[in-house]
Structure formats: C-alpha cells, structure tokens
Amino acid sequence: MSKSRKKVTKCSTNNIHCMDNVHTKSSDSTEFAIKASHLHKSFRLPTERAAGLKQAIFNWLKGVKGYTEQKVLDDVSFEIKKGEFVGIVGRNGSGKSTLLKILAQIYYPEQGSVEINGTLVPFIELGVGFNPELTGRENVYLNGALLGFSHKEMDAMYEEIVQFAELEPFMDAKLKNYSSGMQVRLAFSIAIRAKGDILILDEVLAVGDAAFQEKCNKYFSSLKGSKQTVILVTHSMDNVRQFCNRAILIEKGKIATEGNPETVAKAYEGLWD
Amino acid sequence: MVEVMGIPHILCRKNRILLGELVKTDFKLRYQGSVLGYLWAVLRPLLTFAILYIVFAKLLRMGNDIPHYPVYLLTGTVLWSFFTECTGQGIQAIVQRGDLLRKISFPKYIVVVSATATALINLAINLCVVVIFALINGVSLSWSWFVVPFLVLELYTLSLGISFLLGAINVKYRDVTSIWDVLIQALFYAIPIIYPLSMVLESSSFGLTAARIIMLNPIAQVIQDVRYNLITTETITAWEILPGSLQMVPILLVFLVLALAALFFRKRSKRFAEEV
Numbered sequence: 001m002s003k004s005r006k007k008v009t010k011c012s013t014n015n016i017h018c019m020d021n022v023h024t025k026s027s028d029s030t031e032f033a034i035k036a037s038h039l040h041k042s043f044r045l046p047t048e049r050a051a052g053l054k055q056a057i058f059n060w061l062k063g064v065k066g067y068t069e070q071k072v073l074d075d076v077s078f079e080i081k082k083g084e085f086v087g088i089v090g091r092n093g094s095g096k097s098t099l100l101k102i103l104a105q106i107y108y109p110e111q112g113s114v115e116i117n118g119t120l121v122p123f124i125e126l127g128v129g130f131n132p133e134l135t136g137r138e139n140v141y142l143n144g145a146l147l148g149f150s151h152k153e154m155d156a157m158y159e160e161i162v163q164f165a166e167l168e169p170f171m172d173a174k175l176k177n178y179s180s181g182m183q184v185r186l187a188f189s190i191a192i193r194a195k196g197d198i199l200i201l202d203e204v205l206a207v208g209d210a211a212f213q214e215k216c217n218k219y220f221s222s223l224k225g226s227k228q229t230v231i232l233v234t235h236s237m238d239n240v241r242q243f244c245n246r247a248i249l250i251e252k253g254k255i256a257t258e259g260n261p262e263t264v265a266k267a268y269e270g271l272w273d
Numbered sequence: 274m275v276e277v278m279g280i281p282h283i284l285c286r287k288n289r290i291l292l293g294e295l296v297k298t299d300f301k302l303r304y305q306g307s308v309l310g311y312l313w314a315v316l317r318p319l320l321t322f323a324i325l326y327i328v329f330a331k332l333l334r335m336g337n338d339i340p341h342y343p344v345y346l347l348t349g350t351v352l353w354s355f356f357t358e359c360t361g362q363g364i365q366a367i368v369q370r371g372d373l374l375r376k377i378s379f380p381k382y383i384v385v386v387s388a389t390a391t392a393l394i395n396l397a398i399n400l401c402v403v404v405i406f407a408l409i410n411g412v413s414l415s416w417s418w419f420v421v422p423f424l425v426l427e428l429y430t431l432s433l434g435i436s437f438l439l440g441a442i443n444v445k446y447r448d449v450t451s452i453w454d455v456l457i458q459a460l461f462y463a464i465p466i467i468y469p470l471s472m473v474l475e476s477s478s479f480g481l482t483a484a485r486i487i488m489l490n491p492i493a494q495v496i497q498d499v500r501y502n503l504i505t506t507e508t509i510t511a512w513e514i515l516p517g518s519l520q521m522v523p524i525l526l527v528f529l530v531l532a533l534a535a536l537f538f539r540k541r542s543k544r545f546a547e548e549v
Contacts, residue, residue: 043547105378106546124376131298133305138298145294146377148287 031117033198033229034080034103038112041073041098072098073109074253082117082197083227087240087261089268090250096233097202099250100124103231104200118197118229121147125202127187132176136167139175140190147194157193165189181209188212192219198229217242237265288383295387303391314395315402318354322347329467336469340505344407348504349466351399352496356432357457359392363436364453367444371549381542385436393429400425407504417502424502428495431527437534441541444548464493470509481514488514494523 044067059066072095080086090096101107103114104122129146130139140161144154162168165185175183220243223230234240240247240261247264249257257267304310326346329335336342366388367374367381374381400421408414443449465473465487473484487493494511501508511523 101546106375108543122377128376129373131302133302134298138301142294142298145290146373146379148290150286150290151294 031082032079032115033082033084033117034231035115035117036079036099036103036112037077037115039073039076039099039102039109039114040071040111041095041102041107041109042069042071044068045070072253073102076112076250076253076255078248078255078258080198080229080231082229084246085224085228085230085232085244087244087247087264088231088233088250089235089237089240089247089264090256091271094250095253096250097124100200100202100231100233116198120198120200121194121196122200123191123194123202124200126184126191130175130183130187133174135174136171136178136186140171140186143187143190147190149194161186161189161193164192181212185212188215198231199223200231202233203235237268240265240268288380291379292383292387292390295383296390299387299391300394314398318347318351318399319402321354322350325350325467335467335472338471339469340507341407341410341412344403344410344412345500345504345508346467347406348403348500349496351396351403352428352499353461353464353466353492355392355396355399356428356492358395359389359429359432360435360439360453360457362388362392363432364440364443364450366436367440367545368447368549374546374549381545382437382538385433385440385538389429389433389436392432396425403503412504415502420502421499424495424499427524427527428492430531431491431495434527434530434534437538438530441534441538441545444541444545460492463487464490464496466496470497470514474509484509484514485516485519489519489522489526491523491527 046067076095076099088096088099098107100122101124102109103116104120104124105114106122106124127139127143129142131142134142137158140158141151141154144157145151149157162171165182165188167182167186170178170182178186220230220232220239224243230243232239232244244261246259247261248255249264249267251271257264304313307313309316326343330342330346336345339345363385366385369388370384373379373384439449439453470484470487473487474480476483488497488511497508497510498512501510512520515522
C-alpha cells in the first residue's frame with residue numbers, strides 16, 4: 001500500500017517540473033492549460049504539545065502522535081482549457097487556497113498530479129518580496145526579478161509602471177514611508193505587466209479603494225477579451241458572474257459544483273441558507 | 274527528463290536573474306541605516322583583530338616565533354569571520370525568506386546561496402586588506418598566492434554544506450540557531466587561530482596527537498594552508514603533520530558534508546513552504 005502511494009507522489013513531482021515538455025501530450029481539438037488529477041493533500045494539526053522533553057518521550061512511548069491529519073484536498077480533479085477564465089470559490093478553509101498553491105507548485109500534493117501546459121505566473125499575493133527598507137524603485141526591480149524579468153526588461157517597463165501607479169514623485173522614497181494604498185498600486189502596476197500563458201490570481205481584488213477597484217475590473221475585462229487563461233480565487237460572486245466562463249465550488253476539500261458561473265454562484269450563496 | 278532542484282536550474286535564466294537580484298538586495302540591506310555603511314565590512318574584522326592582537330600577541334606574548342605574526346593573525350580572523358558570517362546567514366536564510374517561499378515557486382537553494390554571497394563579497398574585500406597589510410609588513414609577492422582562491426573555494430563549499438544541512442533542520446527546529454551559536458564558540462578554540470599550532474605540539478607528551486586531531490578539521494586545514502601560501506612557509510600545515518593515509522580526510526569531510534547536505538536539503542525542501 002505504502003509503496004504504491006510513494007510511486008504516485010513521485011510521478012506527480014516529475015509532472016510538476018516538466019512544465020515545458022507537456023505540449024505534445026494533448027491531442028484534443030481544444031488544448032488544456034492545466035490538468036489536475038486526483039489531488040490529495042492533508043496537513044498535520046498539532047493536538048497535544050509536549051511541554052518538555054519528559055512529556056515528549058512519554059508521548060512517544062505511549063504512541064501519542066501529537067497531531068491529527070486534516071484532509072484539505074480530497075481527490076480533486078479538473079481540467080482547464082486554454083483561454084478559459086475560471087473562478088474558484090468556496091468558504092474560508094474549504095481548501096481553495098491550498099489548491100491554488102499546488103497549481104502554482106508551491107505545495108506538493110501527496111497524491112495525484114498536475115500537468116501544466118505553458119508558463120504559469122502566480123499571484124498568491126501582490127508585491128511578493130517587497131522590502132520596506134528599499135526604495136520604490138528598488139522594489140520594482142526586485143519584484144520584477146521574482147516574476148522572472150531581467151534588469152534590462154524592467155528598464156523598458158519602468159516608466160510605464162510608475163505612470164500607471166501614479167507614483168512618479170515617490171519612487172526614491174523608502175517603501176516603509178508609502179501608504180498601504182500606494183504600495184498596492186505599485187505592486188498591481190508591476191503585476192499586470194507580467195505575461196504568462198496562465199495567470200493565477202488569489203483575491204487580489206480584495207484591496208484598494210473604489211478607483212483601484214475600477215482599474216482592477218478594467219484589467220480583468222481586458223484579460224477576458226484577450227483570451228488569456230486565468231484562474232481566479234474570489235469571494236465576490238459579482239466577479240464570478242462578470243468575468244468567468246466557468247466556475248468551480250470547493251467545499252470541504254472536494255469539488256461540490258462545477259460549470260456555469262451563474263449556477264455555481266447560486267450554489268455558493270446557498271451554502272448559508 | 275527529470276530536473277528537480279538539480280544543477281541545471283542554476284543555469285536557467287530566470288534563476289540567475291533572481292539570484293543576482295537577491296544578492297544585490299541582501300548586500301544593500303546589510304549596512305542599511307549605518308553612517309559608515311560598507312566600511313563596516315572591513316572595520317569589523319580589523320577591530321576584532323586589534324582586540325586579539327593586543328590580548329594575545331602583546332599581553333600574552335604568543336606567536337613570537339612566527340614571522341609576520343600580526344598578518345598571520347589577521348588572516349586567521351578574516352577567514353574565521355567569513356565562516357561564521359557565511360554559516361550564520363546561510364542557516365537563517367530559509368526562515369528569513371519564508372515569505373517568498375510561501376508565495377512563489379522557485380528552487381529553494383537560491384535563497385541559501387544568495388544569503389551566503391554577501392559573506393563571500395565581504396571576504397574578497399577583507400582579503401584585499403590582508404594583502405595590503407602583508408605587503409606593508411614586508412611579506413614578499415609569491416606565485417603561491419594563486420592557491421588561495423582554491424582554498425577559499427574549499428571553505429565556501431564547507432560553509433554552504435553546513436548552511437544547507439542545518440538550514441533545512443532549522444525550518445522545523447529553530448533550536449539549531451542557538452546550538453550553532455554555542456558550537457561555533459567551541460570551534461573557535463579548536464582551531465589554531467589565536468594560538469600557533471606549535472604551542473599545541475610542544476605542550477605535552479601527546480601534543481602531536483592533539484595537533485593532528487585539530488588539523489583533521491577542514492577549517493583548520495584551510496586557515497593554515499592560506500597562511501602557508503600567503504604569509505610564511507613556517508606555518509605548520511595538515512599536509513606536513515598528518516600521516517599520509519589521513520592527509521585527504523579534511524577535503525573528504527568537505528565533500529561528505531556537501532553531499533549529505535544536498536541530499537537532505539533536496540528531500541526536505543518540498544515541504545519548506547508549508548513548514549516555514
């Protein structure tokens with residue numbers, strides 16, 4: 001049992017890293033962008049913490065494990081086609097962020113595999129790597145490097161980023177002196193320059209003022225219009241209805257409903273009633 | 274083709290960009306907010322050296338039999354502070370960059386290498402200071418100076434190995450940082466940095482055995498070899514004191530640590546994002 005399980009894990013690991021080699025695999029007329037099959041993931045939750053060495057040895061002798069396995073994803077499979085705008089919804093703790101992190105290759109699934117066709121740019125959070133002690137300018141280049149842009153490429157984009165963020169006078173000030181709104185504007189301006197075959201967005205809409213929200217909405221509309229493959233995790237059913245071609249509702253680590261955005265949004269809203 | 278966390282990654286363009294930018298950031302941030310800034314990279318080992326020199330060379334009158342003893346001492350302290358800085362930063366790297374690991378996917382070793390790179394830059398600056406001091410002190414130029422980079426490479430390899438190994442454990446058990454702090458104190462006295470090895474040799478009847486055990490340590494071997502090639506051939510090296518069969522032990526130890534560390538780090542790194 002344990003042997004066969006090990007084999008599956010290994011296979012998934014290989015798949016995950018062969019991002020660019022998957023192109024030939026699909027023979028369907030509509031090419032897939034992401035294929036997730038039978039994903040399992042659980043986390044260990046500590047229950048009984050050993051207060052000291054004595055207790056730890058005691059627990060070990062008695063066979064108390066000190067944690068329980070919490071199943072976060074339980075046999076999740078789906079396929080996302082190229083050009084689709086897919087919304088992933090679910091309540092807090094339903095496992096959607098874990099799923100996203102597995103798709104972004106940050107977490108590894110215990111079982112199952114993810115096949116990715118093309119380059120993938122994940123935005124689990126805006127402004128990853130932003131350092132308060134660096135200036136706005138330095139942070140732009142650092143964040144760019146984390147997204148895979150060289151210094152030269154960032155040079156070409158720099159003016160545009162600063163203009164879009166409306167932060168021209170502040171670029172040589174340290175980030176710690178920015179307001180949180182300014183930080184988000186800067187991060188977002190860099191993010192929308194990142195071009196990948198697949199974009200993964202985790203609740204990036206949840207921040208900023210009304211004007212910023214407006215900018216986000218325009219950005220999403222443009223993504224939808226340009227047939228960009230997007231996976232969006234959100235709590236806003238308005239966004240699901242407005243932008244998504246398809247949606248997936250996750251509940252207790254399983255896919256509860258999948259398909260038409262309207263149906264899924266209704267199902268999500270029905271979770272409380 | 275499987276290329277998981279392997280060497281091919283370092284050649285990949287995206288990883289090179291990332292490594293370069295992280296090194297730049299670390300270096301910029303290191304002396305952030307200090308008036309003297311980068312000057313501290315040179316000042317710190319020089320001041321440490323000054324203390325050790327006053328205490329050990331002047332008050333305790335050690336090293337009278339060694340030519341150019343002040344530079345000899347400085348070489349030792351510079352290499353030692355490189356080792357402590359390198360491992361100190363390297364072990365902390367994964368935990369300190371936890372925010373990155375949790376949000377984007379990239380080979381984790383980049384974080385460790387970037388954290389140790391600053392120490393390597395500092396060492397380069399400090400070795401320039403050593404060379405200037407050596408020339409002032411009347412040490413003559415020699416072809417054997419070209420051996421020094423290879424010895425530095427050996428020491429850096431060892432530091433990287435220790436950083437990977439202990440850094441990976443440190444993610445789950447933060448005790449490692451504290452244990453390493455104490456261990457490094459003990460290690461300092463187990464290496465002939467402030468005392469000359471000849472003192473151990475002459476100390477008692479089993480002085481030779483003690484000196485041999487000391488010289489099995491790759492750090493001691495590197496420091497003595499650098500002194501031999503850079504300052505004075507009157508340095509006692511591992512090659513001179515160890516019997517033939519044991520001469521390769523220090524270098525083998527370095528590779529053993531690195532191999533173990535690479536295997537362990539590779540295995541553990543898959544879970545760093547969850548555990549850090």
